[in-house]
Amino acid sequence: MCPDEGQEINVYGADYGRRDSMTCAYKRPQSQIQNTDCYSPAPKVAQSCNGKNSCVIRASNSEFGDSCGGTYKYLEVAYVCQFALMLLRTRPLTCCVTVSTERALTCDDVGNVQRLSCGSGVVVVTEALYGRAESLSCSEGRPHGQVIQTQCSQAGAKKLVKTRCDGKSECELNMDLFRTSDPCYGTYKYLDTNYTCFPAHQTVACEQSLAFLRCDEGQEINVYGADYGRRDSMTCAYKRPQSQIQNTDCYSPAPKVAQSCNGKNSCVIRASNSEFGDSCGGTYKYLEVAYVCQYPFNFIQIALMLLRTISTERALTCDDVGNVQRLSCGSGVVVVTEALYGRAESLSCSEGRPHGQVIQTQCSQAGAKKLVKTRCDGKSECELNMDLFRTSDPCYGTYKYLDTNYTCFPAHQTVACEQSLAFLRCDEGQEINVYGADYGRRDSMTCAYKRPQSQIQNTDCYSPAPKVAQSCNGKNSCVIRASNSEFGDSCGGTYKYLEVAYVCQYPFNFIQN
Incomplete structure (x- = not known):
């Protein structure tokens, strides 16, 4: 859905299947998530949704086909909300951006x-x-x-x-x-x-591919940084042998990108050993570039136009055994506004169900919203297995669903590895307001550099850290240590980290003035 009336959906791309073992994997058996070469384009999403202000589509084999039986799949969609051309001619753009x-x-x-x-x-x-x-x-x-x-x-x-x-x-x-x-x-x-x-554009080009850097008319490229090599095993890894992607400590700066591209409106450069050298023979490499598009200084003096949007999202998941609901924000953090486990109308999740299982439309489990907020608020992404809600049955015999509405709200996000300090700070006159904080581990990649496998393999080890909000809310800056002595040791032997999402806001009396 698009947040503003008058905006239209434009789908950039959609895939149905599975291409990693972490997404929509919460409490699923290993056999259902191990096939990560199982996905195909889903053009039906664009056909159904383009040009509309909002759109609902079911992620199911009946909609998109079953290209790999036995694999638990998910639907990925990338889209933008844009005003119709006529409206763009008359609607002013206003905003600001924060570094x-x-x-x-x-x-x-x-x-x-x-x-x-x-x-x-x-x-x-x-x-x-x-x-x-x-x-x-x-x-x-x-x-x-x-x-x-x-x-x-x-x-x-x-x-x-x-x-x-x-x-x-x-x-x-x-x-x-x-x-x-x-x-x-x-x-x-x-x-x-x-x-x-x-804020910057980021682009990745696999070895022997071309990296295209380009800006709008009148703007110039300014490269922040570029590396050539390999620093993880997932990027540019599709169908490559393990021996070519296992060395993840193989990368070096690529200053040639800035030398070739800075000051130009567009630039093309090849990701190859002949351009950047071969620092680790036998490893399949890639080029990473971060750059901004900026107007010459005299243009900036005339005008600066940037846009910041709070997006509104919805997720609805039918209550079949093992189903997973995923909330995610491309930028910003999740703030849950409504969540219902039960049934509020007869159409959703009714396909193939007898009338008696969908007729009861005043069914909701107490505490469902609180559970979703506790697990998801302040995260950039969050997964919920339907098993979490089966502790009680608010309407026996009714086929239920989990219906969640949430916003993606701009926020600062910081991660501090165990025994490090997390620094939260705002501009002068502003106060910290913590959206959410967790201590533990929920993936095997964060704070994992050169740690032994035994310390990072438990990814179901995390709990809320309300002490962060208690210590920091209302202050202009705050320092807190990521340690077991501060937050407890819920899973001994696991190397943990502290995740915090917060905003900087002016006090209410300041806003009134």
Whole structure:
């Protein structure tokens, strides 16, 4: 659905099937999610929805066919909401954009990982210190002699962090990277990084493909960062042998992209060893580029037009055994507005059902909305297995469904790996309002850099962390440690992380004025 009256749906692409083992996988048996080469285009979505203001379509084999029997599938749709041409001629565009400022601080224990991430846009490192600049950070349980030296910094630390992280949407740094030299022997050190999340285009070109960078008329390319190599096993991996994608510590900066493309309106560059060198023979590589399109300075002085939208979404899932409902936001975080488990009308999830199972339309389970909000608010994505709601039956004999309405709300998102500090901060005069916070682990990729498999394989280990809201709401800035001593150890032996989603808002009396 589109949020504004007068807007129309335009579907960019839709697939039905399965192409990874993590999506719509909550509590599904392994046999139903292991086939990740099972998907096909779903043009019926565009045929049914293009030109409408809202549209409902069922993700089912009867709608899109069953290309791989026994696999639990999902429907992926990418679409935009746009005004009709006539309306665009008369409707003004107004808005503003925010460049968020973030900070990550990680104590220098063996194996600790610092994670920089941007919910939207890319990382631009402004400051990084490995050493010690004050005596309070990472001082818990340390003797006085290990924290008294506050003029300690490793030369080149900022350059190392910038080289590895600038231009990425996310980046992880193991403390082992900085132990090549000791700037102050006997002092307990930390890595303190300040960075901004800057709006940018991101493009990936697999080896021997072309990367196309292009801007609107009158704009110029400015490359933030580019790397060539491989840093994960999923990108550009389709039907490649395992031996070609297993080396994920194989990448290096590609300054040639900026040299070739900066200042141009469009640019084409080939992702190849002949262009960027072969730093790890036998590995199938890819080129990652982050860039912005900007007007020359004199144009910016005349006009700046940007748009920010809060989208409204709906998910409806029939109550069959093992079915999974997925809420997701391309940017921003989920804020659940309504959720009903039961039945409010007779049409939804009625296909093939006897009349007696759909006639009762005043059926709702108490507490369903609270359960969905508890698990999903503040997340960029969230999955709910229908088994969660079968603890009680609000209307015996009625075939039920889970109907959830939610918004994707712009928010700051920060992740702090275990034994790191999470920094929440707002502009002067604004206050923090935490939407949601969890501590634990719900995937095997976050805060995983060089951690042993045994510490990251339990991905059903997380719980709400209300202490973040209790400590930070109403403040202009806030620091909280991601640790078992703060949030408890719900799954011993698992290396955890703290996820926080929050907004910066002016106090009510400020808004009145």
